[in-house]
Amino acid sequence: MDDQARPSDVVQGVVRRITFHDPGTQYAVIRLEQRPNRPPLTVVGHWTPLPAPGEEIRVVGRWALHPTYGRQFEAEAYQPVTPATREGVERLLASGIIKGVGPATARRLVAAFGERALDVIASDPQRLASVPGIGPRKARWIAERLHLRKETQEALVFLHGLGLGPGLSRRILQRYGTQAPAAVRADPYALALEVDGIGFRRADDLAERFQIAPDSPRRVEAALWHVMREAGEEGHVYLPREVLFQRVRAVLGGGRGAGHAYPDEMLGAALGALVAGGQLVEEDGAVYPAAFHRYETELAGRLLELARQAYQPWLPARLEQELQAAQARLGTRLAPEQLQAVRRAMESGLLVVTGGPGTGKTTLVRFIVYLARRAGIRVALAAPTGRAAQRLQEAVRCGVPEEEPSVQASTVHRLLEVRPGSSSASRFARGPKNPIDAELVIVDEASMLDISLAYHLVAALGPESRLVLVGDVDQLPSVGPGQVLRDLIQSGVVPLVRLVHLFRQAARSRIVVGAHQILAGRSVVHAGPSRAQTAVRPASQERRTAAREEGSLRFFEEPDPQRVAWKVRELVTTSIPQQFGLRPVEEIQVLTASHRGPAGSDALNRLLQEALNPAGRGKAELQLGQRVVRQGDRVMQVRNDYQARLVPEDGSGPSRDGEGGEVGVFNGEIGTVWRVDPDERVVHVRFDDGRLIEYDEEKWHQLQLAYAITVHKSQGNEFPCVVMPVVWTMPALMTRHLLYTAVTRGRRLVVLVGDRKAVHAYVRNASVAQRYSMLARRLQRIA
Numbered sequence: 171m172d173d174q175a176r177p178s179d180v181v182q183g184v185v186r187r188i189t190f191h192d193p194g195t196q197y198a199v200i201r202l203e204q205r206p207n208r209p210p211l212t213v214v215g216h217w218t219p220l221p222a223p224g225e226e227i228r229v230v231g232r233w234a235l236h237p238t239y240g241r242q243f244e245a246e247a248y249q250p251v252t253p254a255t256r257e258g259v260e261r262l263l264a265s266g267i268i269k270g271v272g273p274a275t276a277r278r279l280v281a282a283f284g285e286r287a288l289d290v291i292a293s294d295p296q297r298l299a300s301v302p303g304i305g306p307r308k309a310r311w312i313a314e315r316l317h318l319r320k321e322t323q324e325a326l327v328f329l330h331g332l333g334l335g336p337g338l339s340r341r342i343l344q345r346y347g348t349q350a351p352a353a354v355r356a357d358p359y360a361l362a363l364e365v366d367g368i369g370f371r372r373a374d375d376l377a378e379r380f381q382i383a384p385d386s387p388r389r390v391e392a393a394l395w396h397v398m399r400e401a402g403e404e405g406h407v408y409l410p411r412e413v414l415f416q417r418v419r420a421v422l423g424g425g426r427g428a429g430h431a432y433p434d435e436m437l438g439a440a441l442g443a444l445v446a447g448g449q450l451v452e453e454d455g456a457v458y459p460a461a462f463h464r465y466e467t468e469l470a471g472r473l474l475e476l477a478r479q480a481y482q483p484w485l486p487a488r489l490e491q492e493l494q495a496a497q498a499r500l501g502t503r504l505a506p507e508q509l510q511a512v513r514r515a516m517e518s519g520l521l522v523v524t525g526g527p528g529t530g531k532t533t534l535v536r537f538i539v540y541l542a543r544r545a546g547i548r549v550a551l552a553a554p555t556g557r558a559a560q561r562l563q564e565a566v567r568c569g570v571p572e573e574e575p576s577v578q579a580s581t582v583h584r585l586l587e588v589r590p591g592s593s594s595a596s597r598f599a600r601g602p603k604n605p606i607d608a609e610l611v612i613v614d615e616a617s618m619l620d621i622s623l624a625y626h627l628v629a630a631l632g633p634e635s636r637l638v639l640v641g642d643v644d645q646l647p648s649v650g651p652g653q654v655l656r657d658l659i660q661s662g663v664v665p666l667v668r669l670v671h672l673f674r675q676a677a678r679s680r681i682v683v684g685a686h687q688i689l690a691g692r693s694v695v696h697a698g699p700s701r702a703q704t705a706v707r708p709a710s711q712e713r714r715t716a717a718r719e720e721g722s723l724r725f726f727e728e729p730d731p732q733r734v735a736w737k738v739r740e741l742v743t744t745s746i747p748q749q750f751g752l753r754p755v756e757e758i759q760v761l762t763a764s765h766r767g768p769a770g771s772d773a774l775n776r777l778l779q780e781a782l783n784p785a786g787r788g789k790a791e792l793q794l795g796q797r798v799v800r801q802g803d804r805v806m807q808v809r810n811d812y813q814a815r816l817v818p819e820d821g822s823g824p825s826r827d828g829e830g831g832e833v834g835v836f837n838g839e840i841g842t843v844w845r846v847d848p849d850e851r852v853v854h855v856r857f858d859d860g861r862l863i864e865y866d867e868e869k870w871h872q873l874q875l876a877y878a879i880t881v882h883k884s885q886g887n888e889f890p891c892v893v894m895p896v897v898w899t900m901p902a903l904m905t906r907h908l909l910y911t912a913v914t915r916g917r918r919l920v921v922l923v924g925d926r927k928a929v930h931a932y933v934r935n936a937s938v939a940q941r942y943s944m945l946a947r948r949l950q951r952i953a
């Protein structure tokens with residue numbers, strides 16, 4: 171809902187009853203009796219602390235119309251109204267707001283001090299001890315509780331006055347307690363560092379209210395940190411000092427900072443302060459967030475150690491024998507490069523394998539697993555996403571005789587065992603002191619490993635453990651910072667096998683062939699065929715089967731972006747389901763280069779949600795910010811949440827400690843909205859691996875509709891069908907690698923819709939976005 175659109179209002183009354191209260195989220199529905207002679211009303215919101223029945227409160231908020239419950243007031247902040255009469259004071263004290271004080275004590279307190287009872291408690295609590303039944307300890311306790319309650323309420327009113335919404339205010343209060351007003355006043359920029367959801371801009375607005383000068387050192391430091399954080403989001407592990415300063419100047423000079431000078435000395439001093447404080451590290455003119463610096467240096471060191479380790483599970487002659495036997499057993503003759511990779515995987519502490527689609531990576535992994543087990547080596551298989559792990563598991567199993575035991579594949583996060591409710595410093599149970607229980611760890615889709623996950627993975631390998639990283643270096647790099655696979659390959663100092671041969675079986679897929687063409691700079695759509703020929707058209711049963719096996723790549727020409735969007739909608743809702751028997755929501759994925767524009771994922775999500783999952787009777791929905799989420803929607807998690815709440819299947823409510831085994835939900839995971847509860851204002855999402863996760867108001871920003879997602883976010887996933895609008899967008903996005911990544915996400919059918927010239931532009935642009943990462947050079951330096 172657009173909160174800015176509705177004016178703030180105030181209501182006042184006595185709490186008659188609490189109709190509903192969730193202690194976890196502090197969401198409550200309260201019945202409020204207004205005086206004089208006005209009808210009671212319903213007030214909903216998050217209350218810290220929860221007012222008690224009998225208490226009189228003043229509530230700031232907005233009127234809203236609930237589809238089922240009608241007109242109600244949505245609270246943003248409230249303040250108790252100090253009662254002025256004996257009855258009021260007694261009612262308040264008896265209401266249960268102070269543990270251990272009930273009606274009897276309340277009566278005695280009022281009998282002793284009359285309507286001044288609250289003042290006495292606040293200013294002279296020793297006097298309470300004179301009341302029968304109240305000793306000095308209880309007197310202190312009553313005074314403290316009342317004081318704390320008052321401070322909490324005042325803090326919330328203060329934060330609300332600064333224009334901070336209830337969610338943010340609660341997070342600030344959680345961080346600073348009742349000291350929040352003092353903390354915010356003293357250093358609003360600290361909020362940008364310490365409170366999720368507050369960025370530099372908002373902190374800067376607050377600072378302006380408190381008249382903190384635009385060239386104050388704290389502002390400069392905050393801008394530095396902000397720029398480093400943004401750089402991380404763009405994928406950089408560090409920034410060169412001069413790039414950092416340039417960006418910081420742009421940030422500082424915006425808004426209220428215009429007209430001020432920010433000389434190098436000033437920025438250098440701020441940088442020095444952050445380095446001294448341990449937040450940043452500077453090495454040879456490269457500025458890192460301290461954690462990334464540690465990840466990069468330790469990762470490089472540990473990888474080289476691995477690369478230097480040598481093993482000999484079998485004598486050479488026996489290894490060759492085993493290789494022969496395995497090929498016979500698994501029914502495949504390995505190509506020379508595959509054979510070389512298997513040998514190295516058995517004998518080296520580290521191996522990197524890269525190759526495009528259909529070059530035999532999975533087959534290779536199947537052999538490595540098979541032989542490792544023959545040699546009695548304990549193997550663990552992992553991939554960065556749940557879907558990729560599932561696929562890996564199936565692929566490795568395929569062709570292996572039934573009687574051979576199978577190896578489980580898991581996500582890398584699961585392999586590292588995410589700790590419930592963990593902070594970022596200790597989010598995994600597996601680490602140097604408690605290594606992964608395997609002697610050979612194989613990670614597929616390794617292009618998706620960012621610097622942090624790669625570090626944690628490598629740090630969690632036991633002293634006798636080997637690592638095989640398998641991936642396709644031509645895919646887009648990881649969503650998180652770094653380009654680990656690319657750096658490893660570029661360093662030239664780690665054992666590497668490049669698979670380049672496209673196997674005949676795979677070459678029957680137009681998708682695979684098309685992907686290789688894109689990479690080689692050849693366009694997949696050629697001048698000549700008319701619209702009708704290139705369009706998806708009714709297919710015979712025979713053609714349907716063929717497409718399923720071989721992978722089909724189609725192009726539909728439509729230069730106008732608006733019409734592209736409508737065409738995508740038509741293909742997803744009608745043509746493809748009819749002609750290929752694919753289910754729109756579960757099997758067809760729309761991928762876009764960008765969120766923006768008429769054929770960007772935001773617009774397409776609105777269009778597709780309307781078409782595939784429209785509002786309907788009995789279908790619960792909730793307004794999340796500007797969007798509606800309703801039961802049955804496809805959604806995606808858009809950041810890592812190590813504290814996600816797993817909902818047990820027996821419906822006993824969310825478990826906070828991850829009793830269900832695995833906790834956490836990660837950037838890029840896709841699921842379906844299972845349940846929407848408009849009263850409790852929570853959404854349950856069933857992820858594709860079966861986990862059910864609860865989202866309350868504080869976590870809504872982690873969810874996006876996923877009928878259409880960006881290619882970046884699609885990495886590691888594969889879909890039976892991919893539909894991609896190919897339109898003109900930001901030049902930096904229009905690259906061959908992006909189109910290649912999109913096309914390789916489709917298994918049976920890929921349909922490109924758009925402008926032929928735009929497709930050519932993508933294919934021609936071979937540039938790879940530069941990421942600041944020193945891993946390759948570091949590896950070379952210490953090798």
Ligand SMILES: Nc1ncnc2c1ncn2[C@@H]1O[C@H](COP(=O)(O)OP(=O)(O)OP(=O)(O)O)[C@@H](O)[C@H]1O
Pocket residue numbers: 502503504505508525526527528529530531532533534673674675676
């Ligand atoms: N040595 C081989 N001889 C013959 N066919 C092979 C060989 N290795 C792999 N293939 C076949 O080539 C095809 C692609 O192999 P595989 O699935 O292992 O490649 P991949 O690199 O994992 O591909 P993708 O990334 O698309 O999953 C499969 O049909 C596989 O059976």
